[in-house]
Amino acid sequence: MTKTKMVAAFAAVTFIAVLSGSGDRLTEGSLPLATWLAALVWAQVRWPLTGLVAGICSVVAMRLAELTTGGWLWPVTLLYVSVVIGPRPRLRLVVGIAAVHAVWAFNLEWTVLQHSASRAIAGVGPDVLWLTAALAVTVAIGSWRQWTQATIQQQRAEAEQQRAEIQQQRAEAKQQRAEAERQQAEIERQQAEAERQRAEIQQQRAEAEQQRSEIERQRAEAERQRAEERLRxxxxxxxxxxxxxxxxxxxxxxxxxxxxxxxxxxxxxxxxxxxxxxxxxxxxxxxxxxxxxxxxxxxxxxxxxxxxxxxxxxxxxxxxxxxxxxxxxxxxxxxxxxxxxxxxxxxxxxxxxxxxxxxxxxxxxxxxxxxxxxxxxxxxxxxxxxxxxxxxxxxxxxxxxxxxxxxxxxxxxxxxxxxxxxxxxxxxxxxxxxxxxxxxxxxxxxxxxxxxxxxxxxxxxxxxxxxxxxxxxxxxxxxxxxxxxxxx
Known part of the structure; x- marks a missing residue:
């Protein structure tokens, strides 16, 4: 999946979840909040932390104004996830922001809204658990993705190495073939040289035989001339x-x-x-x-x-x-x-x-x-x-x-x-x-x-x-x- 499709999916899920889970005041609270959070998901492509902080503030404001009855943390879950899986992953910073967000939400429930401690914990606790689970899953998925990418990269590196080895083996085989061809050529050259030497030896033998024949002929001619001279x-x-x-x-x-x-x-x-x-x-x-x-x-x-x-x-x-x-x-x-x-x-x-x-x-x-x-x-x-x-x-x-x-x-x-x-x-x-x-x-x-x-x-x-x-x-x-x- 491409990054644009993933952002669009996050924006759509955020819009639908907030719209359906933020209470009965649709026009005054749920719809504006859902639209704004979906827009912030898109804004996080360029400003991830700014979009997260703006989303947290918007949810807190809507809750304090009692325009929505949704949770304190879960509406901005995908905003947290976007920061975690962004181009510059900041898991520790996100965990710190989430902790501050949870404490701030508990304090608001207890002090501003005058809810009892147990009710404040009940109102904030599920959101914390959800956000923790979402971040854990996100981290797990990210780790899995990193592991998968590392594995793929390792596999690719191994494949490249194998291809390099294959190329090297091919080069070595080619070099060996070239060496074999050179040796074959050298053998053929040596054979040709041996044939030439044998031919030269045969020629020298033939010339020696011819010279011996010529010497014998000259001797015979000398004997004949001596005989003719004696006769003369x-x-x-x-x-x-x-x-x-x-x-x-x-x-x-x-x-x-x-x-x-x-x-x-x-x-x-x-x-x-x-x-x-x-x-x-x-x-x-x-x-x-x-x-x-x-x-x-x-x-x-x-x-x-x-x-x-x-x-x-x-x-x-x-x-x-x-x-x-x-x-x-x-x-x-x-x-x-x-x-x-x-x-x-x-x-x-x-x-x-x-x-x-x-x-x-x-x-x-x-x-x-x-x-x-x-x-x-x-x-x-x-x-x-x-x-x-x-x-x-x-x-x-x-x-x-x-x-x-x-x-x-x-x-x-x-x-x-x-x-x-x-x-x-x-x-x-x-x-x-x-x-x-x-x-x-x-x-x-x-x-x-x-x-x-x-x-x-x-x-x-x-x-x-x-x-x-x-x-x-x-x-x-x-x-x-x-x-x-x-x-x-």
Whole structure:
């Protein structure tokens, strides 16, 4: 119930109670008193003590004027209650006022109204009891209300505390969830880190395996290169020594045959053999120096004309034809003391001996005859000059032909001429070289032919040609032919 409703209820109860219990003089006493006391109840909202004192005085005045016959205390009961339950409860003051009011009412009954003591007590006593009961009930109700409010407040405080605890628990739960999520995130991060580390370890292992594989491959490549280098050195040594020994052997045979009959020719042959040996020693020294220093000299193509001249000096009719990109053109046949022209090819009359008629148109010639030795008839016509039946000189640069191709051409010609000198017992050998998009090399002799000689030379030539993408073939029918085709 709101305060306004409670005041209205108090005013209505006071008005009805006073109007019905204040005697027969309604218009002169009861109605005015009831109205005034109801108004004072409303006035107590702002002035509680003033309204109470005014109400007490009004009741006393009406009783002394004998306008009402109601009690001294009970008409203002709700005025007392209003003060007790007001915004500023004053229970002690109200009890004091009530005591003074009761004593004053008893004194008035006894002295002013001239009632006996017993009647005065009977007139005032019930009012005192009623007022005491009303105040006691009011205090009880107030205490109950305070207790109820305190309980409610306590309950509210407990509810608030519980809500606060619940909020705290929720916050703690939320914090625990956040902590759990953080721990889960940390676990996931650690797992991701572990996965990354495992991936890095796997990658490092793979890289280590790759490095080991690369090291093994490099080792294998080094072994292969060493094997190729050993093979190359073997080829170089074979080519140099075999060619040199073949040419030196031929010159020594010429010197041995002509030692008695033509000492000058023998000395010339020995000098040529010494020159060839000296050049071979220089080549071998260079090769050994390269092997010691692990360096390779700058590769240069062999001089084809010099190779042919060495064979020609050994007594064979050697011819060189070079055409194509800047090569030599013509028939390289010499007439003079720089070479020899045979009227008849050398042939063998017995088990390993050579017999031939080696006449030269110059100052130096040789004629061989016999089963194991040689008999020479050396006649020469002419001077010291030499010329070619050709139309141009050799251009060793080979035009636009790549250097590896020109190197291979020189090596093929040298090896083929060496085999001709050593194994073919030929009198004529022809070297044809054509430089072009497909460089062709052909070396043909008129020797005894048969199959290709066994050894490193022919194998080395074939491997060189195949390494450049070419092809090398041999033919032993009607002499011996070496033919190579190398793409440029």
């Amino acid at each position: 050195v073997a080829r170089e040594v074979h080519d140099t020594v075999a060619h040199t020994l073949a040419v030196v052997g031929v010159h020594l045979n010429v010197a041995a045959d002509a030692l008695d009959s033509a000492p000058e020719e023998a000395r010339a042959a020995l000098r040529l053999a010494q020159d060839v040996r000296r050049r071979a020693m220089g080549d071998l020294s260079s090769l050994v120096g390269v092997l010691r220093e692990d360096l390779r000299p700058t590769a240069e193509p062999l001089d084809l004309e010099a190779l042919v001249a060495q064979v020609r000096a050994a007594g064979l009719d050697a011819r060189l034809h070079v055409d194509g990109g800047g090569g030599a053109h013509g028939d390289a046949r010499t007439h003079g003391d720089a070479g020899a022209h045979r009227d008849a090819g050398a042939h063998r009359d017995g088990g390993g001996g050579a017999r031939g008629d080696a006449r030269t148109h110059g100052d130096a010639g040789a004629h061989r005859d016999g089963g194991g030795g040689a008999h020479g008839d050396a006649r020469t016509h002419g001077d010291t000059g030499a010329h070619r039946d050709g139309d141009g000189g050799e251009d060793r640069d080979g035009g636009e032909v790549p250097l590896p191709v020109r190197l291979a051409v020189g090596l093929i010609v040298r090896e083929a001429l060496t085999n001709t000198v050593r194994h073919a017992a030929a009198s004529t050998v022809t070297v044809e070289v054509h430089y072009g998009p497909a460089t062709r090399v052909t070396v043909i002799d008129d020797g005894r032919g048969s199959t290709a000689p066994a050894g490193h030379g022919l194998t080395g030539m074939r491997e060189r040609v195949e390494a450049l993408g070419g092809r090398l073939t041999t033919d032993g029918a009607g002499g011996f032919t070496v033919h190579a085709t190398i793409p440029s």
